[in-house]
Amino acid sequence: MRIYDLIEKKKKRLALNKEEIAFFIDGIMSGKIKDYETTALLTAICLCGMTMEETFELTMQMAHSGDVMNYNTVKGIVVDKHSTGGVSDTTTLIVVPILASIGLKVAKMSGGSLGFTGGTADKLKVFSGYNLNLSEEEFLNTINRVGASIIAPNKNLAPADKILYELRHLTANVESIPLIASSIMSKKLASNADIIVLDVKFGSGAFMKTLKDATLLAKTMVEIGKRANKKVSAILTSMDEPLGSSIGNQLEVKNAIEVLNGKRNNLGLVSKRLVEEILFLSGYDVKQIKKAIDDAILSGNALLKLQEMVRAHGGDDLLISRMELMKKPKYKQEILSNQEGFVSSIQTAELGKIVALLGGAKQEKNGTVDNTVGIELFVHLGSKVSKGEKIATIYYNKKEEIEEIVKQFEKTIIIEKQKRNKQKLIRLVIR
Numbered sequence: 001m002r003i004y005d006l007i008e009k010k011k012k013r014l015a016l017n018k019e020e021i022a023f024f025i026d027g028i029m030s031g032k033i034k035d036y037e038t039t040a041l042l043t044a045i046c047l048c049g050m051t052m053e054e055t056f057e058l059t060m061q062m063a064h065s066g067d068v069m070n071y072n073t074v075k076g077i078v079v080d081k082h083s084t085g086g087v088s089d090t091t092t093l094i095v096v097p098i099l100a101s102i103g104l105k106v107a108k109m110s111g112g113s114l115g116f117t118g119g120t121a122d123k124l125k126v127f128s129g130y131n132l133n134l135s136e137e138e139f140l141n142t143i144n145r146v147g148a149s150i151i152a153p154n155k156n157l158a159p160a161d162k163i164l165y166e167l168r169h170l171t172a173n174v175e176s177i178p179l180i181a182s183s184i185m186s187k188k189l190a191s192n193a194d195i196i197v198l199d200v201k202f203g204s205g206a207f208m209k210t211l212k213d214a215t216l217l218a219k220t221m222v223e224i225g226k227r228a229n230k231k232v233s234a235i236l237t238s239m240d241e242p243l244g245s246s247i248g249n250q251l252e253v254k255n256a257i258e259v260l261n262g263k264r265n266n267l268g269l270v271s272k273r274l275v276e277e278i279l280f281l282s283g284y285d286v287k288q289i290k291k292a293i294d295d296a297i298l299s300g301n302a303l304l305k306l307q308e309m310v311r312a313h314g315g316d317d318l319l320i321s322r323m324e325l326m327k328k329p330k331y332k333q334e335i336l337s338n339q340e341g342f343v344s345s346i347q348t349a350e351l352g353k354i355v356a357l358l359g360g361a362k363q364e365k366n367g368t369v370d371n372t373v374g375i376e377l378f379v380h381l382g383s384k385v386s387k388g389e390k391i392a393t394i395y396y397n398k399k400e401e402i403e404e405i406v407k408q409f410e411k412t413i414i415i416e417k418q419k420r421n422k423q424k425l426i427r428l429v430i431r
Contacts (some may be wrong), residue, residue, distance in 0.1 A: 003027060003037045010044040015051050025061040025160050035167060042164065042173040050178035052223060058178070059224050062186035065160035067136065069107065069192040074143055076105045079278050080193035082184050084217065087205035087352040088242035092120045092150065093256035094271035097305035099278060100147030101296045107143055108150040109157060109187050111165055121152045122361070122369050123249045126326065130315030146312050147305065158190040175207050181220040189228050195281045196225060196232040199274055202427075203240035205348025211236065211427060218430045231281050233431040235273060238423055241346045241381045243267050248360045248374015248395065254323055260303040266380075266425055273426055329372040333402055335392040335409060342419040343383045347412040351375060354408055358396050373397060375409070382422050385415055 001023050006016060016024075024041065027033030050058070071078045079099060083089050096106045110120035124130045132152035134142065142149040153162050161183050168174050168183075188196045198221055201207070202214030218234035225232030244255035244267040259268040272293050279289045296302040303320065310317040319326055355361065359370035376393045379385060391413060396402055 003033050003041065007037070007040050007044055010041060010048055013048045015054050018057050021054065021057045021061055025058075025065055028163050029065055029160055038164070039167055039171045039173070042168060042171070042176075042179065045179060046173050046176040049176075052220070055178040055182055055220060056224050056227050059182040059185045059189065060228070062158055062160040062164070062182060063189040066158060066190065067156045068190050069136070069139075069157070071105075071107070071140070071143075071192065071194075073140055074105050074107075076103065077195065077282050078105045078107050078143070078193045079195045079197075079282065080107055080188055080191055081197045081199065081274055081278065082188060083199040084180060084184065084201050084214075085207055086201040086237075086239040086243055087348045088244040088247045088252055088255070088267070089199075089201070089239070090120075090123065090244055090252040090256040090267060091199060091271040091274060093123065093253065093306065094259050094268065094302075095274050095278075096148045096150060097260065097309065098271070098275050098293060098296045098302045100309070101301040101305040102279070102292050104147070104278070104282060105143050106148035106150075107139070107191050107193050108148070109153050109191050110150055111153060111187075120150065122371070123253050124150060124310075124313075124315070125369070126250050126253045126371050127310045127313075127315030127317065127319055130310060130313045132313075134313070142309075142312050146309050148309050149313070150309070153187055158186045161186045177208075177213065177217045177220055180207060181217060181224060185221050185224045185228075188225070188232075189230070194231065195278060196230055197274055197277045197281065198222075198232070198234040199270065200234050200236050201239040202236060203238045203348065204346065205242060205352060206239035215428075215430070222430050233277055233281060233429060235277055235429050236427040237270050237273075238425050238427065239348060240423060241348055242351060242377060243270060245378075246374055246376045247351055247355045248358075249369065249371040250326055251374040251376060251395070254326070257303070257306075257320055257323060260297060260306060262297055269425060277429065327372050329395040330397045331395070331399060331402070333394045333396070333406060334390050335394065335406065337385045337387055337389045337391050337413075337415065338410075339385075339415055340387045341385060341415040341417050343379050343381055343385060343413060344416040344418075344420050345414040346381060347414075350408070350412045354405060354412070357401070357405065357408075358394075359398070370397060379413065382419060384419075 200218040208214040307317040358373040360373045
């Protein structure tokens with residue numbers, strides 16, 4: 001069997017069988033299949049798609065390319081959540097501590113930036129010293145002791161996905177439903193939680209631009225979960241504007257802390273809905289779910305749980321209570337509106353790309369991420385804006401690039417005379 005033959009077969013839109021998919025995953029794990037060959041097959045999959053059977057088999061091969069977690073030593077229901085990726089989507093840092101403070105056990109593996117979206121793994125590095133690479137024993141002990149642990153996919157947990165994830169990001173092979181579904185669900189199945197809830201994004205700032213495509217992705221992932229005998233559901237949420245008020249790892253961490261301190265906004269709304277769904281699947285009394293969530297936030301227990309988890313990972317948890325101690329960028333540039341009217345659309349993905357250009361996301365295989373850069377927005381869809389009003393602040397460290405960055409930003413906020421109807425943020429649930 002040759003990788004050449006698999007590439008040719010997929011280019012002809014033919015389905016790969018179980019043995020061929022196993023050969024592919026074994027090949028990338030052993031190094032016999034090179035990066036350029038892997039990229040060729042990924043491109044063919046992006047262009048030609050995969051059947052449900054192929055997607056499920058790819059997911060299972062990736063999930064079993066390393067260890068599969070065993071939670072026999074964990075006391076309680078083990079839960080997990082995942083977002084398909086969006087701009088300023090920091091729900092994990094809200095959902096995880098709320099669930100842990102209520103009493104569930106949260107086992108979470110999170111990746112870094114992908115395309116124009118930020119990654120939870122990068123955001124956690126804001127807490128200097130945070131160890132994303134715990135051993136299995138340390139991971140389980142942290143879940144038992146704290147109630148939650150967030151780690152990066154490592155060489156023992158879905159390692160095939162780590163290889164494919166980075167190559168997809170670097171070679172523009174991100175927007176493929178089979179590849180997104182298998183990537184997400186392989187990590188979820190390797191993590192092996194009892195309950196999995198997925199936040200599937202759609203809109204200008206998501207990989208899935210339409211509700212139709214997002215629904216197909218959600219159904220694909222839920223079907224994979226069912227075939228793997230897991231309790232899984234998906235919530236479809238709009239990403240036509242950044243979910244939080246800021247874009248950039250450090251700024252987004254601040255947004256999450258604000259929600260845990262009681263601030264009410266879209267970020268908090270989606271986060272709470274994800275918690276509700278996990279509690280529902282866990283068997284909690286529907287009448288008590290909202291109260292449990294409100295109590296976790298108002299009591300301060302959820303915020304304390306975030307501090308406890310960061311501290312358990314070796315991170316600087318003092319930054320949670322004293323955000324002013326976070327590192328500051330060298331420069332900032334305020335952006336003023338040049339007209340009066342209403343914000344009719346936001347080119348959300350472009351905002352994510354601008355932050356990446358500022359250094360806020362990895363641009364090459366061994367690149368670094370600048371957590372201090374980003375964009376703070378002061379408007380949302382439907383906002384009334386006056387001429388000369390401040391609509392954003394750009395934070396940056398490379399002075400020579402700001403003129404071009406500002407030009408790009410000015411194209412992302414569309415202001416019109418007439419106010420448009422705003423779409424619902426949370427659209428539907430698939431179980």
